[in-house]
Amino acid sequence: MTTPMEMTTLTEAECLALLSTEPVGRLVFTENALPAIRPVNFVLDGRDVVIRTTADSWARRVADTVVAFEVDHIVPADHSGWSVVLLGTATVLTDIDALVRVTDFRHRPWAPGPRDRYLLIRTGEISGRRLSLAPA
Template sequence: MTQNEHPIHHLDDAMCWSMLQANSLGRLAVSADGDVDIFPINYFADGSTLLFRTAPGTKLASLTANSHVAFEIDGSTGVEAWSVVVKGTARVLTDPADVRDADAAPLNPWAPTEKKHYVRIIPTAVTGRFFDRVDV
């Protein structure tokens, strides 16, 4: 094994959004009442925000109580691994025009439950990195 002088490479904004747009499953971290939860969600990235659907429950209640969220996707191949993290504010869409726009997005729930609530994450920070795996 040779040590790379710069083993972790940071992704620029364009590459982060490209990876977000190329994927549709990630993890949403929410915090409420001193507790933190992480939920798998399918999502749609439009290039500047993330959109997902949810049903009433812990996730919706948590992000309504504290709109600051984090979202992460990651992946690996046989030789490298990567991750993209989005931090931002989650907003439940209630305006009929916003809901109509969300209905037009290519976003369908994966779970067989009814998810009537659209949530948009407006990023305050988007970061990403990749590195060559040393276990190969």
């Protein structure tokens, strides 16, 4: 017997609350005319995403382009979970007040080496879905 499931659309407030619970997301962009995906840790700044990276990385090529950013949480035991997708424009963050606000030792980059470039994804659209057990 299969357990009945239901899919619900999340509000923007629910999407942002869920984004703040996960440390890693996936940045989706175009590289050499092909889709590319990079798992990254991030900081949520209001409704925008900030990623620390290196100056000579793929982030340089992503600046000033439209990107997608996806975060999810899956529970394999009961096939439930959620997914949030942001669409926005990536820019290099240089505003000193914003840099001070988003620089937090608790959110340091996971990748090794210096990470002195900050990539800001200015969110244009945000959407999300939750798959959960249907009420009895």
